Amino acid sequence: MAESVTIKYGHFHVESKRMEKILTQEINEHETERIVRNRLEFLDWMNRHFAYKTVLAPDKYK
Amino acid sequence: MGGKMSKQFISKKNFYDSPLEDGSAVSAELRRDCYAVFACRHKFCRDVCPVYLEERAEGGTSYGFHSALLAVSEGHGVLSEMVDTSQLCLECGACQLRCPNTLYTGDFYGQTTTTIDLVRKIRRDLIAQGTPPTNWENVDKYIQEDLDREKTAGDSMVRWAEDFDLPVSGQTMMFVDYFNAFQTTDVPRSAVKILKKAGVKFGILDKPFPTLGELYESDKKLWVSFAKENCKKLKNAGAETVIIVNPHDYIFFTSEYPKYFKVPFDVIYVTDYIWSLYEQGKLLFENEINIKATYHDPCTLNKQSLSWEAPRKLISAIAGIKFDADDRVTQWDYCCGNGLNSFKRLLPDVSYKVGLKRLSLAEELEVEQLIVACPHCLDQFTEVQTKSGSSIQPVHILDLVIKAAGIE
Amino acid sequence: MYEVGKKTLAEDVQKDLDKAISSLRDAIGNEYVFQDVPNRAIRSAVPAPFPLHDWEAHIPDVVVMPSTTEEVVEIVKIANEYKIPIVPRAGATGLADGAVPLKKGILLDVKRMNQIIEIDDINMTATVQPGVSMLELNKVLTRVGLFYPDDPASYPCAIIGGRIGSNGFSLIGGGYGHVPNLVISQEIVLPTGKVIRVGGGGGRKIRKSSVGYNIKDLFIGHQGTLGITTEATLDICKKPEAECPAFFGTNSFEESHKLAFDLEMLGLRSMAAVLIFDPQKIEFLRRDDEAYIPQPKEIRSVVLALMYGTEAEVTVARDKVFETAVDKHKAIYLGDEISKGDWASRHDRYHIAYHGRNKAGEVSMMTWHCEDAAINHSELPQVRKKWHAIVEQFKSKYDGIFDDWGMFMYTNNPFRPYGDYLTEIDIGVNELEMTPEIWNAFVDMKRQIAEVALEAGGSISACHGGTRMGDVEVACYQELAEGTYDLMKEIKKMLDPNNIMNPGKYLLDSAYNK
Numbered sequence: 001m002a003e004s005v006t007i008k009y010g011h012f013h014v015e016s017k018r019m020e021k022i023l024t025q026e027i028n029e030h031e032t033e034r035i036v037r038n039r040l041e042f043l044d045w046m047n048r049h050f051a052y053k054t055v056l057a058p059d060k061y062k
Numbered sequence: 063m064g065g066k067m068s069k070q071f072i073s074k075k076n077f078y079d080s081p082l083e084d085g086s087a088v089s090a091e092l093r094r095d096c097y098a099v100f101a102c103r104h105k106f107c108r109d110v111c112p113v114y115l116e117e118r119a120e121g122g123t124s125y126g127f128h129s130a131l132l133a134v135s136e137g138h139g140v141l142s143e144m145v146d147t148s149q150l151c152l153e154c155g156a157c158q159l160r161c162p163n164t165l166y167t168g169d170f171y172g173q174t175t176t177t178i179d180l181v182r183k184i185r186r187d188l189i190a191q192g193t194p195p196t197n198w199e200n201v202d203k204y205i206q207e208d209l210d211r212e213k214t215a216g217d218s219m220v221r222w223a224e225d226f227d228l229p230v231s232g233q234t235m236m237f238v239d240y241f242n243a244f245q246t247t248d249v250p251r252s253a254v255k256i257l258k259k260a261g262v263k264f265g266i267l268d269k270p271f272p273t274l275g276e277l278y279e280s281d282k283k284l285w286v287s288f289a290k291e292n293c294k295k296l297k298n299a300g301a302e303t304v305i306i307v308n309p310h311d312y313i314f315f316t317s318e319y320p321k322y323f324k325v326p327f328d329v330i331y332v333t334d335y336i337w338s339l340y341e342q343g344k345l346l347f348e349n350e351i352n353i354k355a356t357y358h359d360p361c362t363l364n365k366q367s368l369s370w371e372a373p374r375k376l377i378s379a380i381a382g383i384k385f386d387a388d389d390r391v392t393q394w395d396y397c398c399g400n401g402l403n404s405f406k407r408l409l410p411d412v413s414y415k416v417g418l419k420r421l422s423l424a425e426e427l428e429v430e431q432l433i434v435a436c437p438h439c440l441d442q443f444t445e446v447q448t449k450s451g452s453s454i455q456p457v458h459i460l461d462l463v464i465k466a467a468g469i470e
Numbered sequence: 471m472y473e474v475g476k477k478t479l480a481e482d483v484q485k486d487l488d489k490a491i492s493s494l495r496d497a498i499g500n501e502y503v504f505q506d507v508p509n510r511a512i513r514s515a516v517p518a519p520f521p522l523h524d525w526e527a528h529i530p531d532v533v534v535m536p537s538t539t540e541e542v543v544e545i546v547k548i549a550n551e552y553k554i555p556i557v558p559r560a561g562a563t564g565l566a567d568g569a570v571p572l573k574k575g576i577l578l579d580v581k582r583m584n585q586i587i588e589i590d591d592i593n594m595t596a597t598v599q600p601g602v603s604m605l606e607l608n609k610v611l612t613r614v615g616l617f618y619p620d621d622p623a624s625y626p627c628a629i630i631g632g633r634i635g636s637n638g639f640s641l642i643g644g645g646y647g648h649v650p651n652l653v654i655s656q657e658i659v660l661p662t663g664k665v666i667r668v669g670g671g672g673g674r675k676i677r678k679s680s681v682g683y684n685i686k687d688l689f690i691g692h693q694g695t696l697g698i699t700t701e702a703t704l705d706i707c708k709k710p711e712a713e714c715p716a717f718f719g720t721n722s723f724e725e726s727h728k729l730a731f732d733l734e735m736l737g738l739r740s741m742a743a744v745l746i747f748d749p750q751k752i753e754f755l756r757r758d759d760e761a762y763i764p765q766p767k768e769i770r771s772v773v774l775a776l777m778y779g780t781e782a783e784v785t786v787a788r789d790k791v792f793e794t795a796v797d798k799h800k801a802i803y804l805g806d807e808i809s810k811g812d813w814a815s816r817h818d819r820y821h822i823a824y825h826g827r828n829k830a831g832e833v834s835m836m837t838w839h840c841e842d843a844a845i846n847h848s849e850l851p852q853v854r855k856k857w858h859a860i861v862e863q864f865k866s867k868y869d870g871i872f873d874d875w876g877m878f879m880y881t882n883n884p885f886r887p888y889g890d891y892l893t894e895i896d897i898g899v900n901e902l903e904m905t906p907e908i909w910n911a912f913v914d915m916k917r918q919i920a921e922v923a924l925e926a927g928g929s930i931s932a933c934h935g936g937t938r939m940g941d942v943e944v945a946c947y948q949e950l951a952e953g954t955y956d957l958m959k960e961i962k963k964m965l966d967p968n969n970i971m972n973p974g975k976y977l978l979d980s981a982y983n984k
Binding site for chain 2: 476504506507508509511512515516518520522525526529535560561562563581582584601603605606614624626627758760815817818819821823824825833835836837838864901902
Binding site for chain 1: 612617621675709710711712713714715716744753756757760763778781784785788789792793796803805806809810811813814815824827831832833835917
């Protein structure tokens, strides 16, 4: 069964009880935002690296 | 400008503060932290490392540092065997960002890879046990220069600004570090001229304390105490907003100081500040600058914070510049070669190679100038350009803004 | 020869080793010979689960980093003189332990052999040294609109020498071919130090030649047991104009299996791969992947159709794919965002230590183990059921040590995406708590998984190699039975009379038993 997740700083976050034994770090909201933005830009970069254009669904299927 | 809270990027692991030394056990937390990188072993970190791309030395990658310490924890090797590999890190931040633990799930699990902090810890612990990184004596000399200045410099601290008649207080303060105050004086001078032209009222400290990151790697306590003093002085001077002209300081104010104390004012990097002045119409770019140019993202504004847009916007707003720049993700594995803290003094030859590689990438774009937004990048590229005879001229973005705005 | 697991060497062996290291320093320079523990220890593991409790056994005696073919020849000669093993190592991103020393010795790291020697944009070849990564090569090629289309899951870090040594699989191999199709010719330093060139034509840029034995392929996938590639000429292409990754959700694995077949049968030349994600994989992704967490519950399995080509080709192909998936099969298109983002994250979404869970649902740090059998399309459902049952058994017995991270299936046939699939079950393995008992359990689990693949008529490895513990006996004595393994041993002994090259792999030491 998939897990329930929480929302922290506007993004999905693991339920804190699952991390009790190994959580060792403090991360604030802007650091979270920085990670998410970099992830999205990196994914765009990977698409551009492999092909000039990414073709997506025809309009009628969107 | 007031009211806009500055961004602080806080990522802190307290257990790095427990020193490691030859013969002592690795703590459970550090073992797990190192394992989190070893668990992957794919080494995405390796292939974005500007030093690896030149030297091919895996020991100096995020994988290398974490795995070597994990090996120590399992009884293989000791810390002092890392005196050479500990030199190899620029602290540019590419590896820790690119690590899947950060990039894909850092926000989800609240756990990320923090290689820069780990390398600082390794260097600090090596120094503390009397086996410093190879060539550390060169770094020590450099640190001593700033410590001497702090004790003796007096008025020369603000000699760079003596013709500006700037107050030593104000709601808006510009913080100028020793590197800018003594070496790249044109950078803070340009910043002052631009701010004055836009009608900004601001002050500077008459005697700032040292902020150099090299000291952070050898004597964290002293470095933090200087940081506190600087922030106290700025606050006492009435600062609500502090403009920073060295992106290394920007990272210290926004990512390092908040680990130890509350920074009691907003902090903004000079290019972000100038862009907002331009957007508000307080600064007009009247002159064309007819050059072919590219832009180098300082590691600190690109890989370590979110301040990479303003320089690009400013360049694009200046008429005449034929601008062709690699995107910021492509630039994750670029660096000028200076590094954030001690690298250039630990490995000057490799520093040169990394810088030369960056200039050659600019040459491929068939441009004349490489625009930078960091005084250390400017200093490094100027040195590499002179030594190599490269056709690429480094130029600080504030110089271009001055020309475009018709200042002087 | 060395005795595995011993920390100190016999006096005469140590003396020989010291002399050999001294010769190595003379041959390639002090700077590139490493004897310190950190530099040796970090070059002992690959991403496959590693026996942390027995790390010492895999730490090489010395690491060398040559930069030229001549230096490699010197190293090989020194190894022969002192009968010391050589383990070649490139990116060390493989999952079959090819680059893990089994008998210590000299670890030959090829990463300084990183020259791109020639890009021929008329005959569409790139000639490189073996220490160049695909990403490095493509950063150069894409500046002039070209591309080297080898795309393993480790694309951003895998290095070409290792791709050749392990006979790697490419995610887009259904369109562009896999490593054997992409390597046109090679220069190889044989175990005796002799240098040869294999591949078609006098200029070594001919893709298809009927002259002589097809020796080139013998030197692809040998896991470093037959020599060291020191140069390779690769087949490059124009950077694709367009890609289209289209993700479709279904209610079950069985529906996905049928949909995948119909997509295979569309006969589209621009189809580079068809992938199936099974329900356990979707459940795993729903734990922490922001693209899957919000997906509706009825989506239990996913099929990805992946197209590359000109924009015109891809657009036409895409329309047929959507008609088949959505109109005919009633699958649910997962949306543009996930299609674009999830395909781009394919390379490193699965290597994250925090993915593991124990029975209580706590995050349990684990490494990623990937089984990679090649299975015919018709056999996928039964293999899937059996594999999950095996993993479940070990997961229940060893709580928090193993975790089932679900299955992917990727079309495996080069240039024609149908017929057989790289069939992958991903298993979390808790290395930090590794003990000899747990390691043996892991090996036992692997052996059972390999046997299921073989019973279904498959190969136990489509992309990594059959050299890991647990796999290797099944590979040598079952899959390669009927003469192949015997011939391998003959070839090994003929090319490597002193058993210098990566000894222990594929149990080839037995070739030397009197």
